[in-house]
Amino acid sequence: MTSTEQAKLWLNDTFDTETQEQVQKLIDSKSPDLDDSFYKSLEFGTGGMRGVMGVGTNRLNKYTLGQATQGLANYLLQQFAGEEIKVAIAYDVRHNSKEFGKMCADVLTANGIKVLLFKECRPTPELSFTVREKDCNAGIVLTASHNPPEYNGYKVYWNDGAQIVPPHDSAIINEVQNTKFDQIKFNGNDDLIEWIGEKQDDIYIDACIENSTYQNIGKDNLNIVFTSIHGTTYATVPKALRKAGFKKIDLVQEQMVPSGNFPTVESPNPEEPAALQMAMDLAKIVNADIVIGTDPDGDRLGIAVRNLENEMQLLNGNQCNTILTYYILDQWKRRDKLKGNEFIGSTIVTSDIFFDIAKRFGVECKSGLTGFKWIGKMIRDTEGTQKFICGGEESFGFMTGDFVRDKDSCGSILLACEIAAFCKAHGKTMYQYLIEIYRDLGLYFESLTSITKKGRDGAEEIKQMMVDFRENPQKELAGSKVTEVKDYQEQNCLYLQENRREVMDEIPKSNVLIYYTEDGSKICIRPSGTEPKIKFYFSVKDKIESEADFKAKLVTLDEKIELIKKDLKL
Known part of the structure; x- marks a missing residue:
C-alpha cells in the first residue's frame, strides 16, 4: 500500500475532524512529509516509542499513542484478571506531553484501570520510584529525553519500576500490533484518576537522600551551579540539594523555566558542552566548584568540575560514573558492608574500567545491553540472592541503590555533590580524585562519534554500514591487531587470530558489534x-604513574582514537 493510500484510510470517522483535515492537507499539497508520515507504522518496540509529532502512522499522535495504551490495557487486564489494576503516569515538558498524559489516562480508565496521574511535569525516575512505592502494576512516561523539540515519546514500566523486558515486552508489543484504531477506548472515567504531585515529590526526595548520601563533610562550603535546561528537575533537584544540607546553590534562572521549546539551547542534552554553557558562564561569576545540568525528563546528568588548570571541564559519562562508583564502593568497604554477594551494573558499550573497579573491591560487575531496563532486570533476577549497589552507562546515566529502577539524576547529583564537598574539604578537586582512581586502576579514555542518517534512505545506509562491519571486520586498528569481534545480533564471538567462533547467548540479541584489539x-x-x-563508542587505555603523566597520556590516547577512526573510514 502506498503512503497516499495509507493516508486516505485516516479520512474516515474513526479519526476526529482535525486529524482528517490535516491528513487531507498533506494529500492535497503533495508534501514530501506525506511519505514520511505514512510509509510505515511508528514502531512500538522494547523501549516504547519515540518519534516526531504529527498526523500519520509514522508519527506520534493521539491515535498511535492511544493504540499503544489500549494494547497495554489489554495485556494488563489479562495479566491481573480480577484484581484492581493501577498505572502511574508522568510526562515531561515537551509540547503536548500533558495532553498526551491525560489522553493515556482516559484510555486506561475507559478500560476500568485506576490511574495515578501527576498534576504537572515530573522526572522519569520519579515515575519509576512511584510505580513501586504506590504498588502499581505498570507505569507510563511521556518523554523524548533529549531529542529536538518536534519529538515526543512513550515508555512503559512494569510493576518492579523498571522498563519492560522479556517476556512482557514482546507480549505487550503483540497486543499493540493487534489493536486497530477503531478499537481504542478514548472515553475515560475521571473518577478512576488520582492526582499526585508535591507530596509524592517529598517522598521521592527523601528516598534519594537516604539511598544516595553517606557523609556530611564540607557541604556548607561547596559552590554548586545547577540548571534543569528547561526540564522537569526544576521541581526536585534544588529542593533535594537544600534538604540534603547544601547551602550554596546558584540556579541558571533563565533555564529553570520549563519549556518544550528549550529556547536557550540548540539541544537540551547535558552530554553536549553547549547545553551547559550558560551554567559554565555563571560558574565563573560565582566561582563554582561543580556545575550540573539535567536533560528534559531528568534521568541523565552532565557534570563539570575544575580541571588541573582550575577551569571548568565537562566530564564524560564514563568519567562521572567512575567517580561515583569508586566512591560508593569505598564507602561500603569502610563501613564493612561488603559481604561478598554484591554487584554493580553496566552495559556492553560502557567502559571496561567498571570491571576493574568491581575487582578492586571484591564485587561482581554485570554487563547487559544498552539501556537501564537491563540493569533493572539484573536487580529483579537476583533479588534475594545478590545485593545491587549501583549502576551506570556511558550516556550520562547512573543509579544509586534499587529504590529507583532507572537512571536517576536526583540521587546521582546528591552523591556527586557529596563527593565534590568531601574532596574540597581535603584540599583537592573531583578531577584530581578521578586521576587518583586512574593511577590505581589504569587510565581509560573514551570518545563517542554519532553519524546521523535521516529518513528512509538514511535507515538503509545505516543498515548497510552494519552489514559491512559485520561481514568484513577490520583486521587491524591504529596499528594493533583486532583479536575479537563480538556480534550480539548473531550471538557469537569471532577470534580472528584463531579463525574460530564461540556461541555468546548469555545476553539477548541486539544489533551491536564490538571490536577488541591486542592493546586493549x-x-x-x-x-x-x-x-x-x-554510534561508534571508542575506549583506549594506558597506565599513569602520577598526576604529571595525565595530560600527556590523554593526548596520546586521543591521537590513537583518531587513528582508529581513520582506519574505520569515519
Missing part, C-alpha cells in the same frame, strides 16, 4: 534505537 582498545558499533543515528 574497544570499539562498539551500534545503531541508535531511538534516533536516526549510528
Whole structure:
C-alpha cells in the first residue's frame, strides 16, 4: 500500500475532524512529509516509542499513542484478571506531553484501570520510584529525553519500576500490533484518576537522600551551579540539594523555566558542552566548584568540575560514573558492608574500567545491553540472592541503590555533590580524585562519534554500514591487531587470530558489534534505537604513574582514537 493510500484510510470517522483535515492537507499539497508520515507504522518496540509529532502512522499522535495504551490495557487486564489494576503516569515538558498524559489516562480508565496521574511535569525516575512505592502494576512516561523539540515519546514500566523486558515486552508489543484504531477506548472515567504531585515529590526526595548520601563533610562550603535546561528537575533537584544540607546553590534562572521549546539551547542534552554553557558562564561569576545540568525528563546528568588548570571541564559519562562508583564502593568497604554477594551494573558499550573497579573491591560487575531496563532486570533476577549497589552507562546515566529502577539524576547529583564537598574539604578537586582512581586502576579514555542518517534512505545506509562491519571486520586498528569481534545480533564471538567462533547467548540479541584489539582498545558499533543515528563508542587505555603523566597520556590516547577512526573510514 502506498503512503497516499495509507493516508486516505485516516479520512474516515474513526479519526476526529482535525486529524482528517490535516491528513487531507498533506494529500492535497503533495508534501514530501506525506511519505514520511505514512510509509510505515511508528514502531512500538522494547523501549516504547519515540518519534516526531504529527498526523500519520509514522508519527506520534493521539491515535498511535492511544493504540499503544489500549494494547497495554489489554495485556494488563489479562495479566491481573480480577484484581484492581493501577498505572502511574508522568510526562515531561515537551509540547503536548500533558495532553498526551491525560489522553493515556482516559484510555486506561475507559478500560476500568485506576490511574495515578501527576498534576504537572515530573522526572522519569520519579515515575519509576512511584510505580513501586504506590504498588502499581505498570507505569507510563511521556518523554523524548533529549531529542529536538518536534519529538515526543512513550515508555512503559512494569510493576518492579523498571522498563519492560522479556517476556512482557514482546507480549505487550503483540497486543499493540493487534489493536486497530477503531478499537481504542478514548472515553475515560475521571473518577478512576488520582492526582499526585508535591507530596509524592517529598517522598521521592527523601528516598534519594537516604539511598544516595553517606557523609556530611564540607557541604556548607561547596559552590554548586545547577540548571534543569528547561526540564522537569526544576521541581526536585534544588529542593533535594537544600534538604540534603547544601547551602550554596546558584540556579541558571533563565533555564529553570520549563519549556518544550528549550529556547536557550540548540539541544537540551547535558552530554553536549553547549547545553551547559550558560551554567559554565555563571560558574565563573560565582566561582563554582561543580556545575550540573539535567536533560528534559531528568534521568541523565552532565557534570563539570575544575580541571588541573582550575577551569571548568565537562566530564564524560564514563568519567562521572567512575567517580561515583569508586566512591560508593569505598564507602561500603569502610563501613564493612561488603559481604561478598554484591554487584554493580553496566552495559556492553560502557567502559571496561567498571570491571576493574568491581575487582578492586571484591564485587561482581554485570554487563547487559544498552539501556537501564537491563540493569533493572539484573536487580529483579537476583533479588534475594545478590545485593545491587549501583549502576551506570556511558550516556550520562547512573543509579544509586534499587529504590529507583532507572537512571536517576536526583540521587546521582546528591552523591556527586557529596563527593565534590568531601574532596574540597581535603584540599583537592573531583578531577584530581578521578586521576587518583586512574593511577590505581589504569587510565581509560573514551570518545563517542554519532553519524546521523535521516529518513528512509538514511535507515538503509545505516543498515548497510552494519552489514559491512559485520561481514568484513577490520583486521587491524591504529596499528594493533583486532583479536575479537563480538556480534550480539548473531550471538557469537569471532577470534580472528584463531579463525574460530564461540556461541555468546548469555545476553539477548541486539544489533551491536564490538571490536577488541591486542592493546586493549574497544570499539562498539551500534545503531541508535531511538534516533536516526549510528554510534561508534571508542575506549583506549594506558597506565599513569602520577598526576604529571595525565595530560600527556590523554593526548596520546586521543591521537590513537583518531587513528582508529581513520582506519574505520569515519
